[in-house]
Amino acid sequence: MEEILHMSALELGKSIREGKISVSEAAESCLEQIRRKEPDISAFLFVDEDGLKQRVKEVEEGIRQGRYTSPLAGVPVAVKDNICTRGMKTTCASRMLENFVPQYDAEAVKRLEEAGMIIVGKTNMDEFAMGSTSETSYFQTTKNPWNTKHVPGGSSGGSCAAVSAGEVWMALGSDTGGSIRQPASYCGVTGLKPTYGRVSRYGLIAYASSLDQIGPIGGNVKDCAAFYDVIAGKDEKDASSSPVPVETAVWKEKEDLTGVRIGIPREYLGEGTDPQVKQAIEKAAALMEEHGAFVEWFSLKMTEYVIPAYYIIACAEASSNLERFDGVKYGYRSADVQELHEMYKKSRQEGFGEEVKRRILLGSFVLSSGYYDAYYLKALKTKALIKHELDMAFQKYDCILAPASPSAAPELGTSLKDPLKMYLSDIDTVAVNLAGLPAICLPCGMDSQGLPIGMQLIGDCFQEKKILETAAVYEKLRGSFPVSWKEEM
Amino acid sequence: MAKQYETVIGLEVHVELSTKTKIFCGCAATFGEEPNTHTCPVCTGMPGALPVLNKKVVEYAMKLGIAANCQINRYSRFDRKNYFYPDNPQNYQISQLYLPICHDGWLDIETASGNKKIRIHEMHMEEDAGKLIHDEWEDCSLVDYNRSGVPLIEIVSEPDMRTAEEVIAYLEKLKMICQYLGVSDCKLQEGSMRADVNLSVREVGSETMGTRTEMKNLNSFKAITHAIEGERARQIELLEEGRQVIQETRRWDDNKESSYSMRSKEDAKDYRYFPDPDLMPVVISEGWIEDIKKQQPEFAPEKAKRFQQEYGLPQYDASILTQSRRMADIFEETAGLCGQPKKVSNWMMGETMRILKEKGMDPEELSFTPSHLADLILALERKEINQQGAKQVFEQIMENDVEPISYMKEKGLMMVSDDGAISRAVEEVMAENPETVEDYRGGKEKVLGFLVGQVMKKMKGKADPGKVNALLREKL
Numbered sequence: 001m002e003e004i005l006h007m008s009a010l011e012l013g014k015s016i017r018e019g020k021i022s023v024s025e026a027a028e029s030c031l032e033q034i035r036r037k038e039p040d041i042s043a044f045l046f047v048d049e050d051g052l053k054q055r056v057k058e059v060e061e062g063i064r065q066g067r068y069t070s071p072l073a074g075v076p077v078a079v080k081d082n083i084c085t086r087g088m089k090t091t092c093a094s095r096m097l098e099n100f101v102p103q104y105d106a107e108a109v110k111r112l113e114e115a116g117m118i119i120v121g122k123t124n125m126d127e128f129a130m131g132s133t134s135e136t137s138y139f140q141t142t143k144n145p146w147n148t149k150h151v152p153g154g155s156s157g158g159s160c161a162a163v164s165a166g167e168v169w170m171a172l173g174s175d176t177g178g179s180i181r182q183p184a185s186y187c188g189v190t191g192l193k194p195t196y197g198r199v200s201r202y203g204l205i206a207y208a209s210s211l212d213q214i215g216p217i218g219g220n221v222k223d224c225a226a227f228y229d230v231i232a233g234k235d236e237k238d239a240s241s242s243p244v245p246v247e248t249a250v251w252k253e254k255e256d257l258t259g260v261r262i263g264i265p266r267e268y269l270g271e272g273t274d275p276q277v278k279q280a281i282e283k284a285a286a287l288m289e290e291h292g293a294f295v296e297w298f299s300l301k302m303t304e305y306v307i308p309a310y311y312i313i314a315c316a317e318a319s320s321n322l323e324r325f326d327g328v329k330y331g332y333r334s335a336d337v338q339e340l341h342e343m344y345k346k347s348r349q350e351g352f353g354e355e356v357k358r359r360i361l362l363g364s365f366v367l368s369s370g371y372y373d374a375y376y377l378k379a380l381k382t383k384a385l386i387k388h389e390l391d392m393a394f395q396k397y398d399c400i401l402a403p404a405s406p407s408a409a410p411e412l413g414t415s416l417k418d419p420l421k422m423y424l425s426d427i428d429t430v431a432v433n434l435a436g437l438p439a440i441c442l443p444c445g446m447d448s449q450g451l452p453i454g455m456q457l458i459g460d461c462f463q464e465k466k467i468l469e470t471a472a473v474y475e476k477l478r479g480s481f482p483v484s485w486k487e488e489m
Numbered sequence: 490m491a492k493q494y495e496t497v498i499g500l501e502v503h504v505e506l507s508t509k510t511k512i513f514c515g516c517a518a519t520f521g522e523e524p525n526t527h528t529c530p531v532c533t534g535m536p537g538a539l540p541v542l543n544k545k546v547v548e549y550a551m552k553l554g555i556a557a558n559c560q561i562n563r564y565s566r567f568d569r570k571n572y573f574y575p576d577n578p579q580n581y582q583i584s585q586l587y588l589p590i591c592h593d594g595w596l597d598i599e600t601a602s603g604n605k606k607i608r609i610h611e612m613h614m615e616e617d618a619g620k621l622i623h624d625e626w627e628d629c630s631l632v633d634y635n636r637s638g639v640p641l642i643e644i645v646s647e648p649d650m651r652t653a654e655e656v657i658a659y660l661e662k663l664k665m666i667c668q669y670l671g672v673s674d675c676k677l678q679e680g681s682m683r684a685d686v687n688l689s690v691r692e693v694g695s696e697t698m699g700t701r702t703e704m705k706n707l708n709s710f711k712a713i714t715h716a717i718e719g720e721r722a723r724q725i726e727l728l729e730e731g732r733q734v735i736q737e738t739r740r741w742d743d744n745k746e747s748s749y750s751m752r753s754k755e756d757a758k759d760y761r762y763f764p765d766p767d768l769m770p771v772v773i774s775e776g777w778i779e780d781i782k783k784q785q786p787e788f789a790p791e792k793a794k795r796f797q798q799e800y801g802l803p804q805y806d807a808s809i810l811t812q813s814r815r816m817a818d819i820f821e822e823t824a825g826l827c828g829q830p831k832k833v834s835n836w837m838m839g840e841t842m843r844i845l846k847e848k849g850m851d852p853e854e855l856s857f858t859p860s861h862l863a864d865l866i867l868a869l870e871r872k873e874i875n876q877q878g879a880k881q882v883f884e885q886i887m888e889n890d891v892e893p894i895s896y897m898k899e900k901g902l903m904m905v906s907d908d909g910a911i912s913r914a915v916e917e918v919m920a921e922n923p924e925t926v927e928d929y930r931g932g933k934e935k936v937l938g939f940l941v942g943q944v945m946k947k948m949k950g951k952a953d954p955g956k957v958n959a960l961l962r963e964k965l
Contacts, residue, residue, distance in 0.1 A: 238541070
């Protein structure tokens with residue numbers, strides 16, 4: 001069993017196709033690890049043990065009949081709990097949706113099921129994806145598998161922790177301002193935030209529609225690439241979905257980085273960045289330079305505006321997106337209310353957590369008449385300038401190298417005390433969302449406490465292939481990265 | 490001398506489009522079905538559902554915009570209008586505020602006092618809300634989302650109207666255009682056309698606008714007329730008493746024939762409009778506009794002119810027939826089939842209109858097959874049926890779209906064209922009335938009428954009186 005857990009998702013898929021490992025063996029070893037690790041980690045909100053048996057049979061049958069030909073057919077995955085799964089509770093880690101069971105599958109879920117992948121369960125997150133630690137979840141606190149006194153990051157903390165703890169090979173996350181990359185960095189796993197419009201948002205419960213993007217989380221670059229292949233592509237049900245053809249992420253392996261131009265933005269490694277993080281990034285840069293890459297430092301002057309622009313736009317959209325949770329149609333309804341407005345007020349007051357309410361208030365304020373131009377419109381203009389500056393950078397560089405967070409995972413219970421400080425820690429990730437760019441985060445070092453440090457490779461729009469290729473070469477040069485749970489076995 | 494007041498009126502008209510599907514999802518946009526049977530995650534505001542724009546809605550909006558002489562925005566956008574109400578599942582309505590699809594147009598209207606141009610400020614696309622049903626028996630409210638997401642176009646006029654008559658003429662014109670374009674059936678009673686009246690009064694000669702009110706819930710032309718008269722009187726009374734008109738939204742109560750205040754400007758909501766991030770901007774190419782222009786139908790005025798020239802119809806006929814596109818189309822097809830345009834016109838303007846009025850139907854609801862009326866007119870021409878019988882048959886055509894010839898045969902309404910049968914009847918009548926025959930032969934030609942009547946009676950009216958007349962003369 002342990003041997004199975006140490007395989008990559010692609011190796012597991014291959015063994016399943018070759019009949020060396022059965023789908024039920026894969027699912028069973030996954031459940032066993034969940035039973036072993038969950039008491040410490042609490043990555044899952046729901047594990048679908050009963051549904052899993054049925055699904056395993058179905059997939060085994062499908063693989064035998066040749067219906068499932070994906071290299072990931074038979075591989076168990078976890079799904080972040082803001083992505084709709086038909087017939088399976090989808091809560092957004094909120095009391096508001098505690099008992100919400102969607103009538104339909106998100107497009108990404110539909111696609112992974114059509115590829116024969118198996119959903120094990122739903123993972124914890126920050127409530128409605130608002131937070132950087134997964135601590136705003138109404139239900140539970142997920143711990144970092146490397147050190148359970150620390151946060152896993154957020155908002156896709158459950159998905160990243162589950163992969164990190166070996167509970168599952170791959171997971172779906174969503175990234176609005178770094179929610180895949182930052183927890184991937186904290187948990188020492190690999191996560192890809194695709195170009196905006198690359199993966200359908202249909203069935204992703206919206207936080208900020210113009211920034212949200214679903215992406216894969218896995219143990220290595222190639223697994224993420226294969227998973228990305230499964231879920232990416234035009235979807236008629238999402239108007240923001242792009243018709244640009246998906247360049248397959250299955251590539252010819254490169255030995256070195258000759259001809260690859262990499263830029264490092266000074267502002268991302270300035271004051272406020274943990275020196276250990278800076279060191280790890282510089283070390284990665286040196287390694288890539290050594291193997292043929294052209295590496296150069298440059299400046300992104302708009303960096304100081306990314307946090308305000310991001311929080312204004314994200315909260316504005318969130319304030320409108322979350323209006324539908326009113327106690328009328330589904331979700332939490334306060335008991336003992338006499339009339340409509342009281343029902344609205346009490347249901348939302350009791351159903352939403354502090355951080356969600358804070359962002360709804362912030363968003364409502366910046367959209368209100370008299371403030372719209374000063375805040376929202378100005379933020380949109382700033383967003384355009386940020387995008388322009390990054391567009392210019394990609395005329396010079398193939399990839400931008402940057403950290404995914406100014407530090408490694410903070411301790412539990414420290415971040416929410418000072419929300420503003422928590423917002424500011426998103427500095428390394430939000431520009432990517434504002435500009436709609438693809439970015440991958442993979443581990444590049446450890447800090448003195450033994451917590452992983454991640455690096456981002458950011459590409460131009462629709463250049464997933466380029467950043468995945470580069471990341472894969474780096475990964476090979478770096479050598480295997482430790483696994484959080486290996487020592488205990 | 491008492492002050493003279495002028496009424497200033499602008500309209501916001503909502504027209505429900507007759508597209509097959511809703512504006513942002515694939516659900517049918519039909520009217521009057523079982524509650525919540527035409528719904529999906531999108532139009533019930535399920536978490537994670539996303540809107541996708543129905544291209545037909547853009548096309549319809551362009552058609553209407555072009556017909557109303559509007560400028561078409563090559564780049565327009567959808568915005569969210571945020572407000573909490575249970576008929577609105579997302580608690581925001583997707584509409585267009587900042588960049589509507591059409592702007593700056595006009596419609597020409599005709600009233601007893603002459604022609605007038607009513608300017609159109611803008612037209613925009615938006616989604617309709619669901620319907621709330623308050624069940625007092627169960628003490629609860631229910632929501633039907635069938636109408637949620639049905640496409641609407643809102644047409645905002647400039648405050649160019651001065652009388653109820655002008656308002657009605659403007660609405661009639663808009664309705665006619667929509668029906669000719671086939672973009673909406675515009676039924677006020679069913680809510681597929683809704684008009685909100687913005688009204689203010691000012692002293693005649695004044696250049697400044699008075700404070701206006703907005704009147705909602707007007708479901709008929711009658712209600713609109715009464716509401717305008719009532720609101721004008723109410724505002725004048727306030728001013729005469731030295732009080733002020735408050736800017737507010739009022740609701741018309743048709744039963745009480747009066748209005749009451751819904752909300753004043755002070756508690757007007759802040760809708761927090763912003764561009765909907767789920768929808769892409771609507772980009773319209775020159776080519777698309779050209780295509781739509783080419784497809785624009787011939788509207789009533791041109792059609793009426795052509796009917797006069799092509800079919801030799803009097804102006805009166807032509808203008809009545811072209812008030813409804815359906816009626817004009819039926820006229821044209823029927824006239825083409827039987828070659829007797831004036832007779833077709835007489836049937837349309839006479840019997841057809843009479844029956845429509847009797848049943849309270851709209852000419853757009855006419856559904857009979859043109860060849861059926863053509864066949865009836867030809868049968869009349871061939872004297873296979875008399876005028877009385879034809880009217881009877883036509884009622885059946887209107888009612889059940891019956892095929893006239895077989896219906897005439899089935900019901901025994903065919904005229905007897907068999908000379909032998911008429912001859913026999915003539916002989917019988919002559920034998921039964923020898924004295925009258927003698928009178929005639931003696932020079933009393935007046936009695937011929939009586940004899941013809943007797944023969945017709947024997948034939949149960951199914952003989953051509955001319956033929957009976959001729960045969961009688963012959964035998965006498």
